[in-house]
Amino acid sequence: MSVTNADVLHVAQLARLAIDDTRLPGLVAELNGILQHIDALQQAVIPADLAARAVAGMPLRNDDTPSVPLQRAREAFAPATRDGFFLVPRLATHGDAGASASSSDAEGDA
């Protein structure tokens, strides 16, 4: 199998990456070079009973992990907080939604 310019642009959109026109042909060629080697997987002979075992999954453990001891307070990770929520910079497309930040150096929504 191989990818086209359109495939790579579609995948880039899914991955939140912007690919400019000058980079696109090289990326398509590189990915097709890699996929050509990966296609060797299609020749593997798979025993009939193996596929079922391979997707059986891992046993789950209890979700009882203790809380992580943090070196710094949780609030230190955001430019500002309000009522225990992180405030992040407002984006232009969000218009006037949300209240203003309590911190002078941050404008945004929780």
Add this chain to the structure above:
Amino acid sequence: MSVESLKAHSVQTAWSQYDAVDAGPTGLNAFLSVDRDGSLAAAKVIGTNGDLSGVPVAIKDNLATLTLPTTCGSRLLEGYVSPYEATAVRKLREAGAIVIGKTNMDEFAMGSSTENSAYGPTRNPVDRSRVPGGSSGGSAAAVAAGVVRLALGSETGGSVRQPAAFCGIVGVKPTYGRVSRFGLVAYASSLDHVGVFAQNVFDAALGTELIAGHDPYDATCSALPVPALRQSATVADHAQPLAGLVVGRPIEYFTEALDPRIRAHCDTSLERLRALGAEVRDVSLPHTSLAIPVYYVLAPAEASSNLARYDGVRYGQRRSADGLREMYERTRTSGFGAEVTRRILLGTYVLSAGYYDAYYRRAQTVRELITQDFERVFADGVHVLFTPTAPTPAFRIGEVSDPYDMYLSDIYTVTANLAGIPAMSQPIGLVDGLPVGGQFMAARFDEATMFKAAAALEYAIAQEGGA
């Protein structure tokens, strides 16, 4: 070898050596950040009771530390300081070790040469025109140059063993689940391991023993007890230390792709193992040739998910933009280097609608076949496998430009990551003055037998004047 010889290397000695080799335009560029003042101050007050009391160590820059930044070799995380510490780092510090710095690496551990670091390549101490291997090239170079004698790295497809081979030192990847990955920045979670670099097998076994063990913060970390690995790495019987041991020689690892000079060193090592009392037999791991294709489906697939968090909101230096999607794209596109971008695109593609069964599910199934190959060989009475670590010695900086050619540098190491078994590399000779690594692999959680074989081989090589 002993704990005392490791302790003989002081923090002051480390800084003298660092000043001699790391900085400047022709320096190794092994470190991305250092803590000279803090480590010297710690050395003055450290006790003497710990196994590593006062021993300087270096940490790969994708393991979280409390005061030094953790950048993963990426511009995206420039200046990022973790709010918590990796378990493996904490365990070293609790044994008395002193962290002197964070080491250079391929961005987000994606590479085999350390050329993909956003902060410039690391040079091989043996020949500075050559790469140290990767992705843990900074840690390998720091140990090989004698700045430290113990360092931590990480492995997803060979990123400890391959640079250990290129730099002429010992590199260990323990069993999946033996060492906690808490605080290791995730690349491909089903393949990621924390590993150890050292100048000899005993030190590597000691380091592995100290960082191993159950950790409630890593759900994949085993509760099995950790044996005294340092004892396994001590050669007691100098005549026939490997009597009763069966060493497998996988025929698929000795093909035309292998440099004949490396093959010759492997053959010599196998002869030494026989002389040490081991039985050597040819074995077959028939799905070996599919390991690289499997790896380059699964690792990018997992990476595309794990690296979604670097969006300028959860993690990463944010680039401003008018809209949310534009902000994500600008942040990620400007922050990720070429190889990371390539692998995210590849991973997103193989997971996307219409291709999941053909690539991801297929690769998972073949991974099971590769794992069964190993289980069958070990069930048939083989205790360890011996192979070359890499198909070539260290190549020149800039010499390998095709992505897939670079991937083939890990052709002998990715299988152990896919199967989750322990593996290690140690020096077995030189080719044109460049180190050659030999690899031992063992059954899951049998690091003890692996270290026993490696220590005996190291002893035999030393008796003949060294590798």
